[in-house]
Amino acid sequence: MAGSFSLRIVTPERTVFTGDTESLRAPGSEGSFGVLARHAPMVAALGVGSVEFQSGGDNRSMATSGGFVEVSSEGTTILAETAEFGDEINVERAQASRDRALERLQAAETDRARAQASLSRAINRLSVGAS
Template identity: 40%
Template sequence: MAEAFKFELVSPERLLVSEEVQSVVIPGAEGEMTVLAKHAPVMTTIKPGVVTVKSASGQEERYVVFGGFADILPSGCTLLAESATSVKDIDRAELTRRIQEAREDVADAKDDEAKTRAEAFLAQLTTLEGALLPA
């Protein structure tokens, strides 16, 4: 069995996870990262995606996050999400609303840099929608 470490997933609304886990897969800005015990220190931004948590008992839970950052240390990992919810609780209407807002942000962008950022966020959301809620 893999060595356990402390993982916390925090959103502005609540603490979603605070437990000993075997591994965590996070959607880092530069790509997915798997965090294990004694991981080298890293701080990364988080893009919209799915966090997969494998508990010390071996059970997996999945959470949808919308941005934030993760602080990874050899002793544990804390993910501070802009917004987070369990995949079991995901609401298709909420995801559709976020996608529509992102489309409006693209249309309302004042300059090329803002438009590029808005298009990237929209692409992340639509990818997430495809991964979570297949038609």
């Protein structure tokens, strides 16, 4: 049995989740990584993507966009710029964000990096919101 560990997911606005989890998968800035109970201590940059974890036998996922993950002997903390469970995502608003980002990418005078980041966030929110 792998066991469980404490997980806290917080944003600047609120505490999104606090509880025990059996496993965690997060989108690191250098690629996806997993955490199980008794994981070695670490700090990693969080990228845009879906954080997935098991809690009480249920699989949960949320859209996140940047931040940090800290794993310690006391548990795991995710400090995210944004974090939304699928049922919290306004799909119409996410679609509008995606469409605006695509339009900005087509414009000649645009900050392509910012437009691409906006597009990535919108696609991630749509992916999690649709599940």
